[in-house]
Amino acid sequence: MTALPAAPALTPPARRFRRLRRDYFGSPASALMTLASLGILLGLGWWLMNWALLDATFSAAATQAECVQAGGACWSVIAARWRVILFGIYPYDEQWRPSFACAVVAGIILLSCLPRMWSFRRLALTWGLGAAGFYILMRGGILGLSVVNEQQWGGLPLTLFIFVATAVAGMPLAILLALMRRSELPVVARVTGWIIDTIRSLPLLSILFTFAIVVPFMLPGFLIGEKLYRVICGAALFFAAYQAEIIRGGFQGIPRGQDEAAKALGLPYWQRMSRVLLPQAFRLALPATINQFVVAFMETSLVVVVGFIDLLAAGNTAYKTGEWKFAYVEVYAFVAAIYFLFVFGLSRYGAYLEARMNAGHRKE
Amino acid sequence: MNWLMTTTLAFGALALTPLTASAGTGDTLKAVQARGTLNCPGDIGSYLGFAEVDDKGVWKGLDIELCRAMTTAIFGDPSKANIIPIDWAQRWPSLQSGDIDIVIKASGGTLSRDGELGLQFSNSYYLGTTKVMAHAELGLASLKDAAGGSVCVPASTSTERQVSSYLAAQGIEMEIVAIEKNEEVEAAYMSGRCDTFAAWGPVLAIAASQSENPAAHTLLPDVLAMEPEVMITRQGDDNWVDIANWTLSALLFAEQEGITSANIDEIKANPPTAEIGKFLGATPGMGKGLGLADDWAYNVIRQVGNYSEIFERSLGQGSAYKMPREMTALWKDGGVLFPLVVD
Numbered sequence: 183m184t185a186l187p188a189a190p191a192l193t194p195p196a197r198r199f200r201r202l203r204r205d206y207f208g209s210p211a212s213a214l215m216t217l218a219s220l221g222i223l224l225g226l227g228w229w230l231m232n233w234a235l236l237d238a239t240f241s242a243a244a245t246q247a248e249c250v251q252a253g254g255a256c257w258s259v260i261a262a263r264w265r266v267i268l269f270g271i272y273p274y275d276e277q278w279r280p281s282f283a284c285a286v287v288a289g290i291i292l293l294s295c296l297p298r299m300w301s302f303r304r305l306a307l308t309w310g311l312g313a314a315g316f317y318i319l320m321r322g323g324i325l326g327l328s329v330v331n332e333q334q335w336g337g338l339p340l341t342l343f344i345f346v347a348t349a350v351a352g353m354p355l356a357i358l359l360a361l362m363r364r365s366e367l368p369v370v371a372r373v374t375g376w377i378i379d380t381i382r383s384l385p386l387l388s389i390l391f392t393f394a395i396v397v398p399f400m401l402p403g404f405l406i407g408e409k410l411y412r413v414i415c416g417a418a419l420f421f422a423a424y425q426a427e428i429i430r431g432g433f434q435g436i437p438r439g440q441d442e443a444a445k446a447l448g449l450p451y452w453q454r455m456s457r458v459l460l461p462q463a464f465r466l467a468l469p470a471t472i473n474q475f476v477v478a479f480m481e482t483s484l485v486v487v488v489g490f491i492d493l494l495a496a497g498n499t500a501y502k503t504g505e506w507k508f509a510y511v512e513v514y515a516f517v518a519a520i521y522f523l524f525v526f527g528l529s530r531y532g533a534y535l536e537a538r539m540n541a542g543h544r545k546e
Numbered sequence: 547m548n549w550l551m552t553t554t555l556a557f558g559a560l561a562l563t564p565l566t567a568s569a570g571t572g573d574t575l576k577a578v579q580a581r582g583t584l585n586c587p588g589d590i591g592s593y594l595g596f597a598e599v600d601d602k603g604v605w606k607g608l609d610i611e612l613c614r615a616m617t618t619a620i621f622g623d624p625s626k627a628n629i630i631p632i633d634w635a636q637r638w639p640s641l642q643s644g645d646i647d648i649v650i651k652a653s654g655g656t657l658s659r660d661g662e663l664g665l666q667f668s669n670s671y672y673l674g675t676t677k678v679m680a681h682a683e684l685g686l687a688s689l690k691d692a693a694g695g696s697v698c699v700p701a702s703t704s705t706e707r708q709v710s711s712y713l714a715a716q717g718i719e720m721e722i723v724a725i726e727k728n729e730e731v732e733a734a735y736m737s738g739r740c741d742t743f744a745a746w747g748p749v750l751a752i753a754a755s756q757s758e759n760p761a762a763h764t765l766l767p768d769v770l771a772m773e774p775e776v777m778i779t780r781q782g783d784d785n786w787v788d789i790a791n792w793t794l795s796a797l798l799f800a801e802q803e804g805i806t807s808a809n810i811d812e813i814k815a816n817p818p819t820a821e822i823g824k825f826l827g828a829t830p831g832m833g834k835g836l837g838l839a840d841d842w843a844y845n846v847i848r849q850v851g852n853y854s855e856i857f858e859r860s861l862g863q864g865s866a867y868k869m870p871r872e873m874t875a876l877w878k879d880g881g882v883l884f885p886l887v888v889d
Binding site for chain 1: 645
């Protein structure tokens with residue numbers, strides 16, 4: 183093993199310049215590559231800026247002909263159809279409700295990211311109140327709000343709801359599955375292993391389809407429930423199967439001594455797990471867990487196959503009309519920007535968590 | 547989408563085989579009346595001209611209007627239509643499970659749907675043809691002239707199959723360029739990647755009308771395939787099919803007799819013939835046999851319009867697509883649509 187060179191401390195400008203010259207202009211070939219890459223990047227940037235800003239059309243009233251003549255992006259489609267993209271087919275006059283509902287979800291996510299909120303009571307309270315607030319705003323039926331069925335939910339609030347509900351329901355299930363798979367009773371461990379592997383061998387699409395369409399044929403009427411919640415159950419099951427294996431990976435990274443020491447202290451099973459092993463397992467599994475969250479966020483767009491107009495499908499709906507059929511690139515760019523905002527935020531938060539946890543680790 | 551279809555069909559078959567429920571006569575109408583809404587399929591994105599969403603998130607299009615017409619026939623109020631977004635693959639399972647009461651989703655009547663899936667069809671409300679569009683500058687008179695050229699088709703769709711079998715049957719050698727997404731097929735054709743573009747007729751008409759220069763494209767006379775679009779119900783509920791058929795018939799009868807949403811009250815006050823009097827509910831007898839009110843047809847035309855009005859605002863001159871009626875005109879205008887007889 184060779185030790186990596188230690189990162190240099192902050193360099194003064196002169197030294198930084200010298201380093202730049204050494205790294206990028208060390209030889210004629212290297213200088214040529216640098217200049218060529220710079221040229222390509224600048225060209226792309228210039229083209230992109232022209233397309234997205236300088237030659238673009240912004241007015242909601244612009245027609246296809248005006249957009250084509252201007253030559254750049256036709257952001258008019260967003261100006262005219264942003265409410266379809268963000269809220270799908272949610273009744274127009276009631277769309278302040280999903281706006282607030284999105285704010286509620288964003289609020290509880292941000293709150294739970296703050297380290298000072300990390301106690302079971304505070305988190306449970308935030309999430310309980312948040313979930314109730316979201317549901318009342320979206321579904322209505324009380325406080326004088328008209329009822330809006332789950333099938334009319336759409337766009338960003340639906341995507342956020344499916345993601346958050348999948349994660350909130352899937353995470354405890356994942357922990358349970360991981361613990362059961364590590365159980366000392368061979369039957370439990372073996373059967374859990376089979377369950378996890380079975381779920382993992384099925385495509386998410388077929389799981390969603392089964393829960394949305396096939397399950398109602400098999401359940402008695404009072405158990406069927408709303409399609410949205412069945413689909414979330416399916417997605418949560420899928421999430422849990424993968425996340426359980428990630429947590430198990432984390433467990434395997436913990437030295438045996440930890441468990442043995444906890445046992446020697448006479449801690450009962452649940453305390454050993456919740457106070458000693460799980461926190462360490464989560465720390466070890468953090469990068470993979472963040473990864474799993476990002477994937478779960480992306481996969482919410484699959485619910486379109488069972489008839490939900492999530493953010494991506496709402497984008498499709500927005501450009502597929504006689505007037506805006508040509509402007510699909512702009513709509514996809516807009517939707518991609520929204521996804522980027524959330525996923526990038528999630529990854530940065532993951533990086534922050536890692537740094538925070540590793541800070542404690544290094545001190546040891 | 548091929549893998550998707552396969553998975554879906556497998557599950558669909560699984561779901562349907564043991565459970566193909568046959569609804570008894572009148573059951574569907576009773577269930578719909580008890581629920582207070584008629585559940586129809588929308589789309590999960592949009593199907594241009596047939597089911598799309600306006601700036602306020604309200605459904606519109608030919609299929610949606612037909613659903614509203616049927617809703618009005620039952621409840622006297624088009625707003626009782628409940629449009630549920632579903633994907634193509636979900637149509638049959640959703641119909642069988644009762645999530646929706648009728649499939650009006652640009653779907654053709656086929657043998658396997660009738661025989662194997664246990665479904666039942668209304669009369670056809672639209673004739674969907676697969677056609678080919680070409681760049682006008684090539685001067686093609688028919689697909690035969692395009693031999694040696696290329697044709698853009700949406701990949702893994704029935705269109706792709708129809709194109710290859712038509713080319714084989716006619717002995718025409720062409721390069722088939724199959725592209726996944728509809729928008730990209732169209733973009734490929736428009737950019738000159740292909741000489742011709744094969745698709746469902748309305749898709750082509752819409753593509754041409756939306757292009758920079760509509761005159762630069764010609765629709766070739768070859769008809770690769772024809773599919774009569776029908777309203778589809780569960781098998782066994784004759785009354786329900788009757789209501790679908792008579793709703794369509796009322797729209798066409800009103801067009802045939804020149805009754806529109808604008809002049810209907812004048813005509814009802816002073817019906818020119820006994821049939822029209824009965825049709826509009828001025829004299830009794832129109833609704834009893836169907837289990838509807840006697841003025842159901844009046845309500846439909848009054849609130850939704852006749853077939854021509856619906857067509858023009860969904861696909862025709864009142865829409866962005868400006869499509870001609872062609873075969874989908876009434877029999878007296880050279881088309882194939884006809885109302886049943888009111889006696």
